[in-house]
Every structure is written in structure tokens, then in C-alpha cells.
Amino acid sequence: MEEKKSSSRDYRSLLKKVVFVIIITAITPTVVVSMFILNEFRASYQAKVYDHMELLARKHKKNIDMFLSEKLMDIGWLARSNRFEELSNSVFLNQKFVELQRAFERTFVDIGVVDHEGRQIAYAGPYDLFGVKYSDTDWFKGAMTKPYFISDVFKGLRGAPHFIITVRHEHQGKPWILRATIDFGEFNNLVEYLRIGKSGFAFILNKNGDFQTEPTSDVNPDELVKVLKGDNALNRPSSIFRHKNQEGKEVLYAITTLKNGEWIMVLQQDVDDAFAELNNAQKIALLIILIGSLGSIATAFIVSNQLIKRISMADEEKQTADKEKEIMSQQVIETGKLASIGELASGIAHEINNPVAIMIEEAGWIEDLLEEEEFKEGENLEEFCRALKQINTQGKRCKEITHKLLSFARKTDSRIAEISINALLEEIIYLSSQRAKYGNTEVRTQLEKNLPPVFASETEMQQVFMNLINNAIDAMEKTGGIITLTSKRVGDNILVIVADNGPGIADANLSRIFDPFYTTKPVGKGTGLGLSICYGIVKKIGGDIQAHSVKGEGTTFEILIPQNTEADVPAVGMKGD
């Protein structure tokens, strides 16, 4: 029991080890390779996303730059191709403005000519801005310093966001400015429609963090400008970086500078959105790895379990084989022992019987002599006779002892052979015919012809039937009777019935008749071993023996002999009783 427990523990620990090794060898390379590939994929995907954003940013920067320079060129050409006097004439200017609007639709909101003092001396547009003085405005100050100027977006006098582009020329040694207001909506459209993924959009800020396009609440421009300044991004034509905003959301920014670094165009997209496909791919890959790993683990468990089962079965088989081997060798030793006891007993019997025979003969001789006349009157004749009788008795006892010794050690031929039950029964009947005759017993047979042969030990089967017939003859010793031997085929087996019409067996005894040493015969006549030996022999070949009896009517023994093959019968010798 303890051994079984410890061996099952051994198998469990072996199972754990095998499972562990299989899992490690199966999963580790998969996981390592997958991680490596995922990492590489992430890096290249990130590079792709960055490149794409940067490309978009640059492209749009180019568009915007082109838009602004086009507008500058338009008004530059207007300023260059007309004289100051013509342009200072509001009617003329209005004509030009109409032409501009025709050519560029609503891009230009208005145009105006501003003299060196900041006074608008000519104006064409929807507002009433003739004569307005701009000398204090930032844009005017800026415009006076550069030949071309683009202002930041501001609300100004009209109260709506707009910006101004200017070209500066001189007339009679004094500078004047041709200014045009660019339609904010038109400009805003340049970035408004720029969309990347689900969350990506673009906007333009100036260096102070003021929106130059439609403001959006999703962006904190001050913070962004601070970060950009910290990152020195404003000095680079373009850059890309990640930043966690105040809401804790990580955002990807592609930055390009416009207007010589005065404006910043920002393309922003949530990192989650930008890398959504990557994340999806990662999730799928992880799911596949997970399923694969689970599959590997399950397979490892199943395969290991089967393996361990096989091993344990093989071990058990080996153990059984070992045990059988042990039993066999034990039996061989036993048989050998018995054989040597037999030889020894035979030798001893001979060695003892010879001197005992001489002793008895000598005693017999003395007995013979004592019968002569001269000794008949002897005083101690009676004592002599008693002593001689005792010598004779003891001599015979010695003979009995050696006889028993030999009987005990006698081997029974237990070789398995193909035997014909009918032939065997006929031989037994022949052998017991003498006894049957003296016992007034008739033996009748009802043997089914063409019975198949059985595999058993001939001497053992003889022993079984001889014992049964002898018992029947003994049972009917006083009355005489009929013994009927029947053999027939029952399915695959052969049934032999030994029936007598003797006195029968009492119910109380019937259940004990196969017990060893149980006998109802007079003391000294039966050993009580006959039927128990029969039982042992029949059971050994896989058969069955049953007794039925009715008091006063007779006893029936039914012996079922299976049709074994040679291999089915254990070739173990039974010792004779």
C-alpha cells in the first residue's frame, strides 16, 4: 500500500517534470520569437506612422506657405504693376479688388492702401474703413519693417478673426503699404480639412500660443508652446514627438514652422488612434500566442499523461512479470526441493528398509526357534514372544514411515497435454473395475462421442475422477449400487457427471466436502484430502466442480472442464496426497 502511494507520487513528480520541460521547450521559442517580431513590427510601424505624419505636416506646410506666398505675390504684383496714384484712388482700387475677387473668389476680404503714417488712404471692401489710422497697430509696425509681411490673426476693428498681408513700396521717398485681408475661413479650410485617423487634426499657433486657425478646446496651446520651446522644436523646420496632455492622454505631435518660424503648424493625433492597428495586431498576436500556449500546455498535459500512463502500465506489467517470475522461480525451487526430498526419501527408504527387513527376519527367526520344544518350557518365553512381536510391529512401523515419506515427496506429472476425456474416463473405469466388482458396484457410462480434446494434466485429471469413483464405491460398499459416468459438451466446455445411487450426503456435510481434512470415513480410512485436491485441480484449470446430493437417493458430482488452450493452464504441479 505504502509502496503504491510512493510510486504514484513518483509518477506525479515525473509528470510535473515532463509537463514543465515540454511547456518550456514548446512555449519559450514561440514567446521569444513572437516578442522579437512584435517589437520589430512596433518599431517599424511607429516609424511608418511618424513618417506619415511628418510627411503630411510638411505637405501642408508647403500648401500653406504656397497659399501665403501666392497671396503676397498677388498683391505684390498689384502694387508693382500700378502706380501709387492709381492705387490711392478708391474707385481704381475697387476695380482691382473686384478683379482679384473674380480671380480668387472670396480669398481676399478687402484691400487697402496705407500711407507711411498709418492712414488708410484708399480702401476696397465690405467695411467702412476708409481713413482709418493703423499707426498703433502691431501689423502696421511689422509691415513697415519688411517688404512683405503677414500678420497674426486678430479681431481688429471688424471684430472677426482675420489676418493681413502687406507689401511695402515707396513713393517719393516715403513708404506706403498695400494691404489685403485674407478670408479667415478660406485660410482655415487649409488646415480644417486635414484629418488623420479618428482623432487626428491640424491647427496653427503663433509663438505665443495664440490660435491662427479656428480654436479648439481639445488643445491647451500655452502648454504645448511651452513644451515646444523646451524641446527647441521651434528652431527646427519639422519635428515629431509624443506628449502626455493634462488629461493624461498620450498625444502624438508633428510640428512644422511657418512664416519663418513665427507660426507653428501642429498635426496632432491620439497615440491610441495612431497606433490602433498596431495595438489590434498586437492584441491578435498575443491572443494567438496565448491560444497557442494554452494548446501547447494542454497538449503537454495530455501527451505527458498518456506517456506516464504508458510508463506506469509498463512498470506494472514489469512488476507483474517480475512477480510471476519470482513465483515461478519459487515454484521451481519448491519443485527442485521436493525432487531432492523425493530422491532423499527414496534413498532413505531403501537404506532403512533393508536393515529393518533383516531385523524383522532375525526376529522372525527367533520366533521360529522359540516354537521348538526346548524353549517352550522356558521361564521367559512369554516375555520373549512379546518382545519379538514388538520388534515386528515397530519394524512394520518403520516401513509405514518410509512409505509415507515417499508418498509425500512423490511428484505428480503435471505436464499439460491434449487429452481425450472419454479415453481417460474409460481407463479409470478399467482400473477401478476390480474394486467395483468386489463392492458389488456397476459402472455405467454415457459418453458423448466426438468430444473435443481438453488441455490439462493427464495424471491430475486421473486423480480427480479416480477419487470421485473411489468415493462412490466406498459410499456404496455395504449396499452396492450403480455409478453412472456421463460426459457431454456444454457450450465450449465439457461436463462430466459422476453419479451414484448410494446413501447420499447429509445437507450439513455437503457444504464442507471440499474442505481439506474433512472426512466422514472411519478413522484411518480417509485423509479428507481427496475432494479438496479434486477441487484444487479443477479450479486450477479454470473449471468448476459441484456436488448435489439427496439423502437416500445418491450423490452427483458435476465437473465442468473448460476447453483451454495450452497457454491458459498454469503448469504448476500439484502434489499428490
Add this chain to the structure above:
Amino acid sequence: MSIAKILLVDDEKPFVETMMKRLKKRDVDVAPAYDGQEALECLGQDSTIEVVIMDIKMPVMGGMEALKAIKSKHPLVEVIMLTGHATVETGIDGMRMGAFDYLMKPCDMEQLIVKVEEAAKHKRQHEQKIMEARVKAITLRRP
């Protein structure tokens, strides 16, 4: 008158001597031999021997071998095997080879006498039958 002329064959000299004395006391004519070879010689010299009582285990020539020789040279002589082995099998073997009966050592004198008488009777009946057959053969012989 002796019940039969006996040849007692055994290598145990004291056994033979005492047995002889006892048999002689019962008016049995008995001659000794101490091995199979000697028994054959005795039978060659004395044709009156009717029954041989012979041990199985003996030097020079054992009982079984001697039995075979006796049965081939003197088929009418009856042999009773005497075995010290106390097994029935050796007795049965002897009887298969032509022995009249077997006895186990130590044996009862009365039992021995009975067996000898039976053997002698058998031998004589056998001889009688042969004689009758021979007479028949002679009388029926054509002139």
C-alpha cells in the same frame, strides 16, 4: 514336501541367510544368490528352481536387468520382486516386465509364503498347459 524350489536373490547377506533359515524351517527348498549374475548362473545349473525372489537394487546386475534375462532364458520360472523402495511404481514396472508379483521390504513371512505358493501354482499350471499342448500336438501328428 517343499511348496516350491526357491532361489532367494539379495545382496544383503544377513537377510538372505536368516530368510533361508526361516524358509527351510517351513520345509521350503531354497537356494541363495547375492546378485543378478549369480542368480542367472544358479538357474542355469539348477533347472528345478520354480520361483525366484529377487531384490531390485543389487550390485553387478540389478533386479530389473536380471528379471529381463531370466524371462528370456527361463520364461517359465516365476519371479517375485522384492523392493526396499517402498514404492508401488517399481513393483508395477517389474510386473510389466514379466514378474509374477511384488513384495515390499520388510515383508511378512506368511504373505511371502502365500505369494510363493501362488507363483509356483501358476508356473505348474503353465507347464501343464504346455505339456498338454505338446501331447495334443504329438497325438494329432499325422502319420
